Amino acid sequence: xxxxxxxxxxxxxxxxxxxxxxxxxxxxxxxxxxxxxxxxxxxxxxxxxxxxxxxxxxxxxxxxxxxxxxxxxxxxxxxxxxxxxxxxxxxxxxxxxxxxxxxxxxxxxxxxxxxxxxxxxxxxxxxxxxxxxxxxxxxxxxxxxxxxxxx
Amino acid sequence: xxxxxxxxxxxxxxxxxxxxxxxxxxxxxxxxxxxxxxxxxxxxxxxxxxxxxxxxxxxxxxxxxxxxxxxxxxxxxxxxxxxxxxxxxxxxxxxxxxxxxxxxxxxxxxxxxxxxxxxxxxxxxxxxxxxxxxxxxxxxxxxxxxxxxxx
DNA sequence: AACTATTGGTTGTAAATGTAACTAACAAGC
DNA sequence: GCTTGTTAGTTACATTTACAACCAATAGTT
Numbered sequence: 401x402x403x404x405x406x407x408x409x410x411x412x413x414x415x416x417x418x419x420x421x422x423x424x425x426x427x428x429x430x431x432x433x434x435x436x437x438x439x440x441x442x443x444x445x446x447x448x449x450x451x452x453x454x455x456x457x458x459x460x461x462x463x464x465x466x467x468x469x470x471x472x473x474x475x476x477x478x479x480x481x482x483x484x485x486x487x488x489x490x491x492x493x494x495x496x497x498x499x500x501x502x503x504x505x506x507x508x509x510x511x512x513x514x515x516x517x518x519x520x521x522x523x524x525x526x527x528x529x530x531x532x533x534x535x536x537x538x539x540x541x542x543x544x545x546x547x548x549x550x551x
Numbered sequence: 552x553x554x555x556x557x558x559x560x561x562x563x564x565x566x567x568x569x570x571x572x573x574x575x576x577x578x579x580x581x582x583x584x585x586x587x588x589x590x591x592x593x594x595x596x597x598x599x600x601x602x603x604x605x606x607x608x609x610x611x612x613x614x615x616x617x618x619x620x621x622x623x624x625x626x627x628x629x630x631x632x633x634x635x636x637x638x639x640x641x642x643x644x645x646x647x648x649x650x651x652x653x654x655x656x657x658x659x660x661x662x663x664x665x666x667x668x669x670x671x672x673x674x675x676x677x678x679x680x681x682x683x684x685x686x687x688x689x690x691x692x693x694x695x696x697x698x699x700x701x702x
Numbered sequence: 703a704a705c706t707a708t709t710g711g712t713t714g715t716a717a718a719t720g721t722a723a724c725t726a727a728c729a730a731g732c
Numbered sequence: 733g734c735t736t737g738t739t740a741g742t743t744a745c746a747t748t749t750a751c752a753a754c755c756a757a758t759a760g761t762t
Contacts, residue, residue: 420570424565
C-alpha cells in the first residue's frame with residue numbers, strides 16, 4: 401500500500417506533538433468539563449488566576465498566550481459561574497482586576513489536585529531523565545515564534 | 552502576586568505540551584492554509600494518503616485518529632479542490648477508496664518537502680539525543696488512552 | 703426470505719472559535 | 733482644550749467543530 405515511504409506522519413514533530421497533546425487534553429477534560437462544565441479556555445484562565453493570583457485580563461492574555469476575545473468570553477462565563485469577580489481600578493478604568501471567589505478557590509484547589517495527579521500519572525510513563533529532557537524540549541519549542549498571537 | 556505557588560502551569564505537562572503543539576501548528580499552517588487554503592484536517596487527510604497511499608475514509612479515521620465526520624467533510628473539501636478522487640468498490644458499495652489526483656500528488660510533494668524542512672528546523676533546536684527522547688516520550692503519550700475517539 | 707445489528711459514511715444543528723470592527727478610557731502632541 | 737493614537741475589553745459575524753440523528757449497504761439470525 402505505501403507508495404511514498406519518504407516520510408511517516410509519526411516522524412513529523414508537529415503532528416506527533418499534536419497527537420500527544422490532544423490525547424492528554426481530551427483525558428484531562430473530564431475533570432473541568434465533566435465536573436464543572438467548564439471549557440478549556442475557562443480552565444486555563446482559572447488555572448492562571450489560581451497559580452499566580454489576581455490579575456487583569458490582559459495579563460492573562462500574555463501569560464497564557466490567549467487571544468483577548470477568548471479570555472473575554474471565558475471571564476464572562478466564569479463570572480456567571482461565580483468563580484471569579486472583577487474589580488475596576490479607579491486609577492485606570494479600562495482595567496479590571498480579576499480575582500477568584502471562595503468558590504473559585506475551592507474549584508481551583510480541586511482541579512489543581514487533579515492536575516497534579518494526572519501529571520504524575522503521565523510522568524510515570526517515563527524515567528526522571530526522560531521527563532526532564534521532555535520538559536526542556538517543550539519549553540524550547542513553545543518559545544519558538546511567539547509573535548502575533550497574544551494580542 | 553503569586554499566592555498559590557504550589558503549581559506552575561509550565562510544569563503541568565498537558566498544558567506545556569499544548570503550548571508547544573499549538574506553536575508549531577500555527578507556524579506550519581502558513582504552508583497548507585496560506586498556499587492552498589486547506590484546513591488542518593484536510594492537510595492531515597492529504598498527509599496520510601500521500602504517505603501511505605490510497606485507502607478508505609475509515610482507514611484514515613483509524614490511522615489519523617480523526618472522527619468520521621471530520622474526515623467526511625475534509626474529503627469532500629479535498630475532492631472539490633481536485634486533490635483526490637473516490638472510487639467505489641463493487642465488492643462492498645459502502646466503501647470508497649480515496650486516491651490523490653496528480654494535482655494532489657504535486658501538492659503533497661510540496662507540503663511534504665515543507666514539512667521535512669520545518670521538522671529539521673525544529674530539531675535544530677535540540678541535540679540528536681534530546682530529539683530521540685522527545686520522540687520516544689511523545690509516542691508513548693500519544694498512545695495513552697486511545698479509546699472512544701476513532702469512531 | 704424477513705428481521706435485526708453493524709458498518710461506512712453523510713447531514714443537520716448547536717456550540718465554539720477566529721477575525722474584524724467597535725467602544726470607552728487614557729495618553730501625547732500641539 | 734482638541735485632535736490623534738493607543739490600550740483594555742466587548743460585540744458581531746463568519747468559519748469550524750462536535751454531537752446526534754440519519755441513510756444505505758452488508759452481515760448475521762431465524
